Amino acid sequence: MLKKIRRTFAIVFFAAVTLLFLDFTGTVHAWLGWVARIQFFPAIMAAHLGIVLILVALTFVFGRVYCSVICPLGIFQDIISWISGRRNRKAAMRFTWSPARKILRYGMLVLFIAAIAAGAGSIVALLEPYSAYGRMASNLFAPLWQWGNNLLAWLAERADSYAFYSTEVWIRSIPTFIIAALTFAIIAVLAWRHGRTYCNTVCPVGTVLGFISGFSLFRITVDAAKCRDCGLCARHCKSSCIDIQGHRVDNSRCVACFDCLDTCRHGAIRYAFRYNKPQNDVTHMTESTADAAGTGGNSQDSGMSRRGFLSVAAMAAGASALKAQEKKVDGGLAAIEEKKIPARMTKIVPAGSLSLDNFYRHCTACQLCVSACPNQVLRPSSALDTFMQPEMSYERGYCRPECTICSEVCPAGAIHPISIEEKSSIQIGHAVWVSANCIPLTDGQECGNCARHCPAGAIRMVRSDPGNPESLRIPAINTERCIGCGACENLCPARPFSAIYVEGHQTHREI
Numbered sequence: 001m002l003k004k005i006r007r008t009f010a011i012v013f014f015a016a017v018t019l020l021f022l023d024f025t026g027t028v029h030a031w032l033g034w035v036a037r038i039q040f041f042p043a044i045m046a047a048h049l050g051i052v053l054i055l056v057a058l059t060f061v062f063g064r065v066y067c068s069v070i071c072p073l074g075i076f077q078d079i080i081s082w083i084s085g086r087r088n089r090k091a092a093m094r095f096t097w098s099p100a101r102k103i104l105r106y107g108m109l110v111l112f113i114a115a116i117a118a119g120a121g122s123i124v125a126l127l128e129p130y131s132a133y134g135r136m137a138s139n140l141f142a143p144l145w146q147w148g149n150n151l152l153a154w155l156a157e158r159a160d161s162y163a164f165y166s167t168e169v170w171i172r173s174i175p176t177f178i179i180a181a182l183t184f185a186i187i188a189v190l191a192w193r194h195g196r197t198y199c200n201t202v203c204p205v206g207t208v209l210g211f212i213s214g215f216s217l218f219r220i221t222v223d224a225a226k227c228r229d230c231g232l233c234a235r236h237c238k239s240s241c242i243d244i245q246g247h248r249v250d251n252s253r254c255v256a257c258f259d260c261l262d263t264c265r266h267g268a269i270r271y272a273f274r275y276n277k278p279q280n281d282v283t284h285m286t287e288s289t290a291d292a293a294g295t296g297g298n299s300q301d302s303g304m305s306r307r308g309f310l311s312v313a314a315m316a317a318g319a320s321a322l323k324a325q326e327k328k329v330d331g332g333l334a335a336i337e338e339k340k341i342p343a344r345m346t347k348i349v350p351a352g353s354l355s356l357d358n359f360y361r362h363c364t365a366c367q368l369c370v371s372a373c374p375n376q377v378l379r380p381s382s383a384l385d386t387f388m389q390p391e392m393s394y395e396r397g398y399c400r401p402e403c404t405i406c407s408e409v410c411p412a413g414a415i416h417p418i419s420i421e422e423k424s425s426i427q428i429g430h431a432v433w434v435s436a437n438c439i440p441l442t443d444g445q446e447c448g449n450c451a452r453h454c455p456a457g458a459i460r461m462v463r464s465d466p467g468n469p470e471s472l473r474i475p476a477i478n479t480e481r482c483i484g485c486g487a488c489e490n491l492c493p494a495r496p497f498s499a500i501y502v503e504g505h506q507t508h509r510e511i
Contacts, residue, residue: 002271003258006069014075020409021137021371022145024167029372029409036368036411039130040066040205045362046413059209063216067199067206068255072137073129073187074199074206078257080191081238095195098240100250105200105207112204122387125365129203132183134366135388139180142371143169170396172370176380176388195238200253210252219274220254220261222247226268233260233269337495339395348392348484348504350378350399351426352407352418355507363414365389369406375399377486378406392428394486394502399428401455401485424456427511429484429504431458431477437499440464440472450475450488450500458482459500475500480511 016035019028037043043051055066067074085094108127115123125131146169153164171177190197199206213219222233224247234242237260241253260269346356350369353359365388370378375397378390392399401424407415418426431450439447441464451459458481461473475488477500484502492498 003262006065006256006258009069010075010078013070014072014079017072017133018137018141020368021134022142023372024142024146024149024374026372026374026405029405033409033411036130036366036409038070039411040071040209041128042130042364042366042411045364046411055209056212059212060215061217063219063251063254063256064206064209064213065256066209068257071129071205073133073203074196074255076133076136077187077191077196077198078238080188081195084192094193095235095237095240097234097237097243097245100241100253101201104202105210108202109204109207119361121360121363121365121389122384125388126179126183127202127204128364129199129205131364131366132187134368134371135176135180136184138367138371139171139177140184143171168376170376172379173382173388175382176367179388195240196253196255199255200239200241213254214252216251217274218271219251220249220256221270221272221274222249223268223270226266228266228268230265232263232265236260236263339498340496341393341395342489342497342501344501344503346429346504346506347381347383347386348429348486348502349390350392350406350415351423351428351483351508352404352410352415353428353508354416356504357506359414360386360389361414362412363389364412366412368409368411369415372405372409374405375403392486392504394490396490398486398490399484401483422510424483425510427483427505427509429502430479430482431484431488431500432503433475433477433500434497435474435499437494437497438474439494439499440474442494444472446472447493448473448475449491449493453487453491454482455485455487456481456483459488483511 013035016032020032020036023029037046037048038051038055040052040055043055055070059066068078069075112124112127115121115127125135146167149164150166150169153166156162156164187198200210220242222242222244227244227247229244231244234240234244238257239250239253239255241250242248242260243250256271258271261271263269349356349359365380367380367388367390370380370390377392377394377397377399379393380388381391402420404418404420404423407418407423410416435441439445448461451461458478459475460478462476463469463471464474465471484504486502488500489498489502492500
């Protein structure tokens with residue numbers, strides 16, 4: 001019964017988190033956004049102390065149920081391991097006792113903390129489990145979901161139905177896509193062959209919760225008097241934390257999956273209150289006592305197999321062949337040249353971020369805001385100092401003043417919630433005019449597109465030659481009124497570089 005309850009909750013949480021990254025309609029977050037906010041590390045970054053204390057208390061009482069119920073990366077590993085076991089009965093009993101890799105575990109935790117202190121967001125994003133899964137979901141799973149939706153939209157259109165509508169599928173960042181594919185391959189191979197190796201050797205959240213779990217009130221115990229040393233429990237333990245010869249369990253690595261309860265045929269394994277043990281029970285090991293128990297057992301360390309490497313190479317090659325978007329044509333006659341990203345001196349981050357420093361200190365690069373952005377403005381950065389963390393660019397759309405979705409979905413406090421009224425008065429950057437690209441000066445044609453579409457009224461058209469009333473008009477920018485939404489840059493007809501672009505601000509201000 002405990003295993004069924006655990007699996008039910010795990011499926012619900014996993015499906016909810018995954019839907020957050022797959023949703024392109026903007027409706028799921030209103031119902032399921034809380035699932036992202038209860039993730040352990042984002043809650044720490046957002047200073048949601050109540051959530052952190054609840055998760056710590058949950059671990060102290062019941063053990064590492066967070067890792068087996070709430071964490072999407074942990075559940076993803078369980079799914080891969082389950083599939084592996086279903087394919088081969090022998091693979092279902094492929095695990096064995098292995099002592100904790102204490103140096104590796106705490107070494108990765110120290111590296112993680114040092115990366116946070118140094119502001120190395122890329123390293124934090126690589127190691128943090130929620131961000132790692134978000135990267136896979138938004139870069140690998142979401143395109144498949146969208147292609148499936150577009151197929152249904154195509155079929156519905158031919159049936160004169162509007163139940164579905166097609167959406168544009170594009171790879172927002174090739175480097176981030178490759179990292180997501182590598183992460184998927186490595187974790188999948190480790191889970192396929194060794195179960196929870198990543199959780200118990202690399203994951204910093206697992207190490208922290210494992211330390212707390214060493215003092216948990218409820219835990220898996222072994223009754224030495226009933227145990228027949230058959231080893232079934234150890235061979236089904238995906239955490240490799242049951243030492244059947246010593247009748248011990250390393251509680252710091254046990255994720256409370258309860259698989260061992262079903263496999264024991266002699267009633268020797270139970271989940272019970274630690275201070276209410278029968279006389280013949282042997283107490284659990286913490287990580288330190290588990291290390292002292294011996295160094296035997298099979299290693300959980302595993303590199304990527306040849307098959308995993310080839311699959312990653314194929315995915316990367318396929319990604320490089322994809323176009324960013326479909327070819328656009330002008331009236332069906334001439335291809336429209338794609339816009340290129342201007343060389344901005346300062347990056348642009350969403351309203352509600354307060355400043356670049358605040359945004360990059362709190363952002364975990366989970367890609368949730370990138371997935372949720374309906375205007376296709378947010379995308380992962382390719383710069384080394386902010387690698388995989390989102391930034392704004394206006395080649396595909398502009399940041400509409402009435403849209404506050406990114407501030408609503410961010411679980412880490414990198415983007416604070418704001419209202420539509422507040423967003424309309426927050427200056428995240430200012431427009432800059434480039435005369436060498438402006439159509440009235442290059443082609444001798446009237447334009448004024450930037451002034452017509454500026455929602456802040458910060459652009460007006462003036463004569464290029466004040467002394468000549470017949471001269472063509474060019475834009476004049478009031479930088480005090482400009483909010484940096486990028487409507488002018490996006491809608492400028494100049495190609496490949498717009499005649500007007502947005503320069504970001506280090507610190508946002510209210511106008």
